[in-house]
Amino acid sequence: MNDSGRSTGSSAGSKRKDARRNQQTLLDAAAAVFVASGVDAPVxxxxxxxxxxxxxxxxxxxxxxxxVIAVYRHQVDACAEAGPALLAAGPTPHAALGRWVDLFVDFLVTKHGLAAALQNDNAGFETLHAYFLDRLLPVCTRLLEAAAAAGEIRPGLDAYQLMRGIGNLCIGAESDARYDARRLVALLVAGLRRPD
Amino acid sequence: MNDSGRSTGSSAGSKRKDARRNQQTLLDAAAAVFVASGVDAPVxxxxxxxxxxxxxxxxxxxxxxxxVIAVYRHQVDACAEAGPALLAAGPTPHAALGRWVDLFVDFLVTKHGLAAALQNDNAGFETLHAYFLDRLLPVCTRLLEAAAAAGEIRPGLDAYQLMRGIGNLCIGAESDARYDARRLVALLVAGLRRPD
DNA sequence: TCGATACCGGAGCGAGGTTCCGATTCGCTC
DNA sequence: GAGCGAATCGGAACCTCGCTCCGGTATCGA
Incomplete structure (x- = not known):
C-alpha cells in the first residue's frame, strides 16, 4: 500500500549494514530528542x-x-487510515469529521513544536508541510465532502484551509497551560456546521 | 493619554538631540524593513x-x-480604543465582537510574521506577547462579557484563549494565497455563538 | 572654552545550520 | 583469506545571526 516514497532517507535501498544500523540509531535518537527538546532541537x-x-x-x-517525517510516518499513516474507518463507522459524516479532527489534534499537540514546524516557511520545512498534505489532505477532503453532501456544513471551505487552520490552532498548545487547542478546534468545527 | 510607558525606549526622556533623532530614524527604518522582510528581519x-x-x-x-512594540504601538492602541466604541455602536455585543475581531485580524495579517512572532516563545518575544495582552486582553474581555451577558455565546471561553486562537489562525496568512485567515476566524467566532 | 557624560559604531563571541573531504569500513571478488 | 573500489563516517570549518563590550566621539551644561 502507498509506497509514495519521497526522498525520506531510504528504507530498503541501503546496501551497507552499518548504514542501515545508523539510520535506525538515528531514528531512535531523534525520537528521543524530539520528545525532550521538540522537533527543532539542534542537529x-x-x-x-x-x-x-x-x-x-x-x-x-x-x-x-x-x-521528522521518518520519525512520525507511522503515526501520520495511522491517522490517514483512520479517516475512512471513522466515516464508515460514525453516525454522521460531521461526527466522523469531528472525531478525525480530534485524532489529528491529539497527534499534533503531543509533539513539541510540530505544529509550529508545519507552518514554518523556513527552508527545509516545506517538505514536511508537503508530506502532511499529501497524506492527510485526501482524507480530510473526503470527510468534508461527505459532510457537505449530507448538508451538514456550510460550503466553501476546502480541506486545505481547514487543516491549516487546525494546525495553526495547535501551535504552542503544549507549552501553555492556559490555552486549550482542542477546545478551540472544536469551536472551529462547530462553526463549520450549518446554522440550520 | 495613557502613558503606560514600559521600557519601550523612551519618548520624551531623551536629552540629547542625536539620540532622539536616531530613535526616530530607527523607527522609520524598522518599519520599512518589517514591511519588506517581516518582523524577524536580521537586526x-x-x-x-x-x-x-x-x-x-x-x-x-x-x-x-x-x-516591534514601538513601531506598532499606535495601531495597537487604535485597536484597543475601537473596542468600547464598537460595543457602544453595534446592534449587539456579538456583532461588536465580530467587528472588533476583524479589526484585529486585519492588523495581524498585514504585518509579515507578526502573528508568528507573537506566539514565538523564543527569548525576547515574550515581552511582545505581554504587551499585546496588556493592551488588548481587557478590551476583548469586556466584549466577551457583554456578549455572554446578552446570552449570545457559549460560556467558558476566556478572552485569552480567544485572542491566542485568533493570533494563531493568522500565522502565515500573508504568504499563502490559498489560506484565508479572515474566513477561519469568522468561523471560529461563529462557533462561539450559542447554538440556540 | 572645557570637562563630564551619554552616545555611536563595529569588532568580537557564542550558538546553530550546513558543507566538505580525508580516513575508515564494508561488501564483493578472486 | 586477501585485495580493492566504493560507500560511509566523522568532525573541522564556514556562514548567518543575535547580542555584548569598549574605544572613540559628539553634545550639553557651566
Missing part, C-alpha cells in the same frame, strides 16, 4: 545522542523535514 | 538601513520586542 544534539557525526545525519536525512 | 539589516551601528539599536530597544 548536533541528535547526532551526539546517536553517537554519530553530523555528516551521517545529513546523508541519511538531507533536510530536517526528512528526519 | 543588522535594520541597523544598516538606518545607517547606524548595532550598539545604537540595542541601546534604544534592548529587545526586539521593544522595537
Amino acid at each position: 548536533r544534539d541528535i547526532a551526539a545522542k546517536a553517537g554519530v557525526g553530523m555528516g551521517t545525519i545529513y546523508r541519511h536525512f538531507p533536510t530536517r523535514a526528512d528526519l | 543588522r539589516d535594520i541597523a544598516a538601513k538606518a545607517g547606524v551601528g548595532m550598539g545604537t539599536i540595542y541601546r534604544h530597544f534592548p529587545t526586539r520586542a521593544d522595537l
Whole structure:
C-alpha cells in the first residue's frame, strides 16, 4: 500500500549494514530528542545522542523535514487510515469529521513544536508541510465532502484551509497551560456546521 | 493619554538631540524593513538601513520586542480604543465582537510574521506577547462579557484563549494565497455563538 | 572654552545550520 | 583469506545571526 516514497532517507535501498544500523540509531535518537527538546532541537544534539557525526545525519536525512517525517510516518499513516474507518463507522459524516479532527489534534499537540514546524516557511520545512498534505489532505477532503453532501456544513471551505487552520490552532498548545487547542478546534468545527 | 510607558525606549526622556533623532530614524527604518522582510528581519539589516551601528539599536530597544512594540504601538492602541466604541455602536455585543475581531485580524495579517512572532516563545518575544495582552486582553474581555451577558455565546471561553486562537489562525496568512485567515476566524467566532 | 557624560559604531563571541573531504569500513571478488 | 573500489563516517570549518563590550566621539551644561 502507498509506497509514495519521497526522498525520506531510504528504507530498503541501503546496501551497507552499518548504514542501515545508523539510520535506525538515528531514528531512535531523534525520537528521543524530539520528545525532550521538540522537533527543532539542534542537529548536533541528535547526532551526539546517536553517537554519530553530523555528516551521517545529513546523508541519511538531507533536510530536517526528512528526519521528522521518518520519525512520525507511522503515526501520520495511522491517522490517514483512520479517516475512512471513522466515516464508515460514525453516525454522521460531521461526527466522523469531528472525531478525525480530534485524532489529528491529539497527534499534533503531543509533539513539541510540530505544529509550529508545519507552518514554518523556513527552508527545509516545506517538505514536511508537503508530506502532511499529501497524506492527510485526501482524507480530510473526503470527510468534508461527505459532510457537505449530507448538508451538514456550510460550503466553501476546502480541506486545505481547514487543516491549516487546525494546525495553526495547535501551535504552542503544549507549552501553555492556559490555552486549550482542542477546545478551540472544536469551536472551529462547530462553526463549520450549518446554522440550520 | 495613557502613558503606560514600559521600557519601550523612551519618548520624551531623551536629552540629547542625536539620540532622539536616531530613535526616530530607527523607527522609520524598522518599519520599512518589517514591511519588506517581516518582523524577524536580521537586526543588522535594520541597523544598516538606518545607517547606524548595532550598539545604537540595542541601546534604544534592548529587545526586539521593544522595537516591534514601538513601531506598532499606535495601531495597537487604535485597536484597543475601537473596542468600547464598537460595543457602544453595534446592534449587539456579538456583532461588536465580530467587528472588533476583524479589526484585529486585519492588523495581524498585514504585518509579515507578526502573528508568528507573537506566539514565538523564543527569548525576547515574550515581552511582545505581554504587551499585546496588556493592551488588548481587557478590551476583548469586556466584549466577551457583554456578549455572554446578552446570552449570545457559549460560556467558558476566556478572552485569552480567544485572542491566542485568533493570533494563531493568522500565522502565515500573508504568504499563502490559498489560506484565508479572515474566513477561519469568522468561523471560529461563529462557533462561539450559542447554538440556540 | 572645557570637562563630564551619554552616545555611536563595529569588532568580537557564542550558538546553530550546513558543507566538505580525508580516513575508515564494508561488501564483493578472486 | 586477501585485495580493492566504493560507500560511509566523522568532525573541522564556514556562514548567518543575535547580542555584548569598549574605544572613540559628539553634545550639553557651566
